[in-house]
Each structure stands twice: as C-alpha cells, then as structure tokens.
Amino acid sequence: MEKARLQPLKGFRDFLPEQAKKREFVINTLKEVFSSYGFEPLETPALEYSSVLLKKYGKEAEKLIYQFKDRGDRDIGLRYDFTVPLARFMATNPNLSLPFKRYQIGPIWRAEKPQAGRFREIWQADIDTVGVKIVFADAEIINCALEVMKDLGFRNYSMKINDRQIFQDYGLSLKAITELDKKEKEGTEPFLKELMTEGKTEKETQGIYQKIIKTKKTKALEDLFSFLDEKRVSFDPTLARGLDYYNSIIFELRVSQYGNLSVGGGGRYDNLIGQFAERDIPATGFSFGIDRLIEAMEQQGLFKKIKTTSSQILVTVFSPEYLEKSIELSKILRQNKMRVEVYLKEDKLDKQIKYADKKGIKYVIILGPDEEKSGTVTVKNMEKGSQETIPQEKLEDYFNN
Amino acid sequence: MEKARLQPLKGFRDFLPEQAKKREFVINTLKEVFSSYGFEPLETPALEYSSVLLKKYGKEAEKLIYQFKDRGDRDIGLRYDFTVPLARFMATNPNLSLPFKRYQIGPIWRAEKPQAGRFREIWQADIDTVGVKIVFADAEIINCALEVMKDLGFRNYSMKINDRQIFQDYGLSLKAITELDKKEKEGTEPFLKELMTEGKTEKETQGIYQKIIKTKKTKALEDLFSFLDEKRVSFDPTLARGLDYYNSIIFELRVSQYGNLSVGGGGRYDNLIGQFAERDIPATGFSFGIDRLIEAMEQQGLFKKIKTTSSQILVTVFSPEYLEKSIELSKILRQNKMRVEVYLKEDKLDKQIKYADKKGIKYVIILGPDEEKSGTVTVKNMEKGSQETIPQEKLEDYFNN
Secondary structure, X not given: XXXXXXXXXXXXXXXXXXXXXXXXXXXXXXXXXXXXXXXXXXXXXXXXXXXXXXOOOOHHXXXXXXXXXOOOOOEEEEOOOOHHHHHHHHHHOOOOOOOEEEEEEEEEEOOOOOEOOEOOEEEEEEEEEEOOOOHHHHHHHHHHHXXXXXXXXXXXXXXXXXXXXXXXXXXXXXXXXHHXXXXXXXXXXXXXXXXXXXXXXXXXXXXXXXXXXXXXXOHHHHHHHOOOOOOOEEEOOOOOOOOOOOOOEEEEXXXXXXXXXXXXXXXXXXXXXXXXXXXXXXXXXXXXXXXXXXXXXXXXXXXXXXXXXXXXXXXXXXXHHHHHHHHHHHHHHHHOOOOEEEOOOOOOHHHHHHHHHHHOOOEEEEOOHHHHHHOEEEEEEOOOXXXXXXXXXXXXXXXXX | OOOOOOOOOOOOOOEOHHHHHHHHHHHHHHHHHHHHOOOEEOEOOOXXXXXXXXXXXXXXXXXXXXXXXXXXXXXXXXXXXXXXXXXXXXXXXXOOOOOEEEEEEEEEXXXXXXXXXXXXXXXXXXXXXXXXXXXXXXXXXXXXHHHHHHHHOOOOEEEEEEEOHHHHHOOOOHHXXXXXXXXXXXXXXXXXXXXXXXXXXXXXXXXXXHHHHOOOOOHHHHHHHOOOOOOOEEEOOOOOXXXXXXXXXXXXXXXXXXXXXXXXXXXXXXXXXXXXXXXXXXXXXXXXXXXXXXXXXXXXXXXXXXXXOOOOEEEOOOOHHHHHHHHHHHHHXXXXXXXXXXXXXXXXXXXXXXXXXXXXXXXXXXXXXXXXXXXXXXXXXXXXXXXXEEEHHHHHHHHHO
C-alpha cells in the first residue's frame, strides 16, 4: 500500500478550533437572520446524479465538477452549488406549497486550480424564495443579506444592483455578458473584443458600452429600490454576474477595504427550476461565500469580541485521591451552564495552571486538603492575576455574577 | 445529454424543513454539551487521499469507501468516519498541545447496500480526547455522551462497557471478536464456529464463551466505574465492537424501546494515531449516529416541544399600496428578535390568513385603511382564534409579553 500522505488534499483545509469557532459564529448568525425572515432549513445530499449537476451550469463549470462512477456504475458527482440541487428538489417535491423559502449552508466542491485564496472545498450559505415573481421577493432577499452584514459587525458594505433585461435590450449575447463580468479584473477590452467577434465595428462597440453606462433604471429596478435601504444599495448598469441562468434583477454584495472581491451575490432566475420540474416556477436567491466573509471579518478585526476558548473554567486535580471531588465540582458547574474542563494528567498544580494559561482559560479552581478542611475552593482569575477563597456552596453565585 | 433524474441518489436523502429543524436542534444540543466538557470544534475536509482512508479500517470497510481519481489523477475518496481524518490531522499538526479535545459533526459516506434505515450519507457527531492514557479521560467521554442523552430528553438509556483486554487474555483473534460483535443479531454460533476454525474443539469453544461471560472487571474497568453514574452504566464482558483499532475500554450507548440498535459507541484506541504520526499518541473517543438518535427521538415523541415553524408572525399586505408600510412593520418586529414573514403575493386577506394557518404561523398582523387611520394594527392569534386591535407603538410590548 502507498504510504499515507499526511497533508490534507491540495485545495482542501483543516480548520483548527480557533478557526472552526469563528466559522460556527458566522454560521449561527446567518441562520438567525435567515430564520428572522422566514427562511427555513433544507438539506440536500453532497452527491447527485451527474445528469442533474450537468443540466444547467454551462460548459466552463462542467469541467469544474468532481464527477465519478460509483460501484453501481452510476455517473455521480459532488454538488457544485446549492441552486441546481434546489431545482432538482423542487421537481422531486411537486406538492410543496409556494412560496417556498429555504436556506442551505454547507460545503460545495469545485475542481479549480488551487491558488492563494481559492479552494476546492468552499462553504456557502444560500437563501432562495421559490414560486413568486413579485419584485418584493427580491427586495426581501437583498434586505436579509444586508442585515446579515450588519449583524456580523460590518460597517462598510454595499449592494450593487442591476437588471439583466438591460443587456437583452442591447442584444448582448451570454458570452458578452460573461466578458463584461470580468471588467474589474481585466478592463472592458475582452467585452468589446467579444462584441467585435460578433460582428460589431470598433466604433459600435464603444457606443454600446457608453449607452449601457448611461442606462436608467428599469421599471423592475424602480419598484425594487422603493423597498430598499438607499444608503446601502446602488444601481450599476454594468454589473453582469457570470452565471447564465439569471434573467432579471441581479445583485452583488461588496465589503469596502476588501478589494474588488464580492462576498456574495445572487439574482432572479425564473427559468431554471421549470427545466427540472417541467412547469413554470420563478425564483430569486442569494449566496454568501462563507470563506470570503470570514476573511473580510478577519481583515477588519471583527472577531475580537468572540471568545475563542471553549472552556471557561479548568478544575485542577490536586492528587489522584482528589479526582472524584474535582469531578463532582465540575458537574455542579456544568449544571450551571459553565464550560468546564477537568485536568486530565497527573501533574503538579503549577503545570496545570500553565496549561490553563496557554489555552486562555479564564478561571482555575483548586480543591486540595486545605480547601477540603474548610469547605472552600480557591478560584484563580487568570486575567486579573488574582485569587479568592470561596465557600463551596457560594461557588454558583460567584460565577453567576 | 442523459435526461436528468429527479430523485436524490439511491441511499441519499433530502431533509425538508420540518426534518432539517429537528436535525439542527439535535446538533445544537450536541455542540452545547460537548463544549461544556471542554471539547472544541475541528473541521477536516470531506475528501482525503485514498492512502489515508485505506490505512486503518480493515478489509471489509475498504469496499465501502467511495473512491475515485480526481482530474490530477490522484486517488482520493470521501471520508468514511471522523477517526482516521483525526489521526491524519494529528500527524499534520505535530505541535498541538496535548491533551487535544475536539468534536466534529457532519456527514460521512459509505457505499453500503441501501436498506430500510441504512443510508449512504450518514451524519455523525464525534468527540475524542487525544494524548492521555488516564482512564478518567474515558470516563469524561462516557459522562459527556450520557449528558447529551439527558439534554435531548431521553429517559431510558444505558451504556454497556467492556475492556478489550479481556479478549486478549483469552487469546481471541480479531476475526473472533468481530463475530462476537454480531451475537445479538445472529446468536453466538458464528463466534463459536470461528473459534473452531481457529483450531478449538466444540467443547473448548463453549468453555471459552462461558468463561468470558463470568469474567470480572479489569483494573481499568474498576477505576473507570468509580467515575461514572452507576444507574446508567453496566459491565458487559461480551461487548465486542467491530472496529479493529480499539485496544482497551470500549462502550456502546443504547436506548431502550429502540430494539437492539445502539445510537453510538466508542472506546480507547491508543495505537491508531501513532501509525500516522510515527510516535506514541493514545486516544479515546465516542461517536453518535445522528440519524439513529433522531429516529429514536421520533419514536419516543421527544420532538413534541420543538417549534418546527420558522416564522412566528405573518405580516399581511392589504393591497400593493400598503406593501411599504407592511415592510416597515416587519423591520420593527425583526429588530425585536421575532421571526417574521411578509406575504409575498397579491392575494386577498382570506388567502393570506389561510397561508399562515397552513404553515402553523401563530400570529397574523393586518394593517389596512382602518388601522392606518387609527394608528393601530390588528393581531390575530391563530392558536386561540382571537384577535385584538393594538396601537402600533404598543406592538413591541405585546410580543415581549
């Protein structure tokens, strides 16, 4: 057998406790805000039939799907996003009452070339409202996404909004829209070139771009903006978004001081689900990139206030004979909702206290012969460097205040 | 292209909101109890090199791992449990301070033959303490698992405990131990037969089984039991557990009225991690089967008290002109931590109220011309079938009480 490799796979990551706790904090915040808007959890599997996965992403994406054959010779693959599985789910469950508002949070997989900041296992958090065409549904999605940002502690963030109808009015091809989507990284050259390839003269292409820039809000955009917080949203007639299934309102969420990268995006896709379900089912949705959200939060120091220590209290073990007493004590503290660790080795007190210090545990409790005699415990406050002797029966009060 | 199939893959499931909310409730409870014992979250990827996955499960398990080649021609596979990825992680991070106490919760994948109650995507919740041999570490794992059961609302549950040392003392092969593990489903025949295959006479095999039954607690078990809640734990010298890496204390958690199926199990495995890390790293751990926990909770009616509605309040929309006012109202309610849905279609009030009824939403708020004139809103309590007219500025008080 090949020698086992000791690293995670290329493009994959282990999240150590400190990082994993940040992720849990962000995910909990997302769930809270999503729920407050009436979105409910839905879980679809990590694996789907390839025929499902390949149905709608377009050629470029197909190369990026992890596909293989299972032992039953079925063509299967790892999900590439949550939108196509949602479309498959809506077809599987034709009797769901509409509108159906769901969220899904978890990993998706893309066989991309790993680079700095680009991974193959990516965490996303999606909300979608399925079954209504009313533009207010898009507004709710946008307001919900903006509220997530506020609750995560961001101060500078904004949503760019556009209507794909504008591109249709100028007769832009899907390829041209995809090139336009790259304008912040690569300029407008690729876009103009594409238009020329499609038979326009150089002068005409410049004219089209100038016209797009000056386009006014569509009726759908006017309606939409009346429901939004004007400080956070802006109309950008050049916003394109890469995915080909959007057909109307599209939006992209950006954090200032975070370069040109977006932390999420979405839009209306009224024709995707119907292709699976074989009936007309409009939908609109938004997807957060959790990895990018966390990166932006770290850059802006928003995690300062999150406690990244799991345990609040270390109960030391004076000597093996005192182990049972220390356990009793830890049980009482846990019943009072404290996060407690009992020291797991036979070491001197000094070493036990150092362990708490290293792990950032705030309180250390000592229960030895002196304390036993007087019915007390010694509590060291590691942050203040102080210690107190407290009657055992008053310990709960101590930690509840 | 092949027509997309509309069902989830065989052996895989979609979890609709009601079911997904139960799962979130169970997972949150697990996290809370795990944290209260000082376990911290760790996340490893869904995919690993095959050489890692194949290193330790034994022949039978190898057939059940989803393996394939990625586009870089690497042999990779989906994780089969959280224990081998943990061992690989410990080798990847040689400078972690020990003991290292982590939990991991998520899906694992097994290419099993799907049957009633047996799936290919299975959710597990693991806790492990790495780096200490002291039997008190096993006790903490067991106590923590039992506390999860209490907090989930179970009344009848118990932990069977054994020491694999006993089997070594009788010279049992790993194959024989595996056969013994099946005794509740298939009786002792396969076990006795295996002993005979290994050269024992029929009389000798019967003698060995009788001796095992009468074995007394080992020193490790005596120590262990002194730290445990005697009502919930019992010594069973025939408890075997299938996995071959356990070397000392093993345990299995059962729910009464749930047949002979266990909802979780674990034990001490002092020699697995060292094989990855090339140094001696003892460990002990426990794994909950989340799907089985939920099945048992459903059988015992333990989900009755969980609210499975996402939204608490439906704000109706009297007519399109009242949409903005309804949105304003929903914002205020959300700021007060309520879960609010605004009705998303242009329908008559009757139909909106029916929607709330169908979804089990408790309160419906109406804001129309009458209410606007008098600065009030109408609140319907759907459970009581009553309704009240409340001044808008008193709405917060109404829901806070």
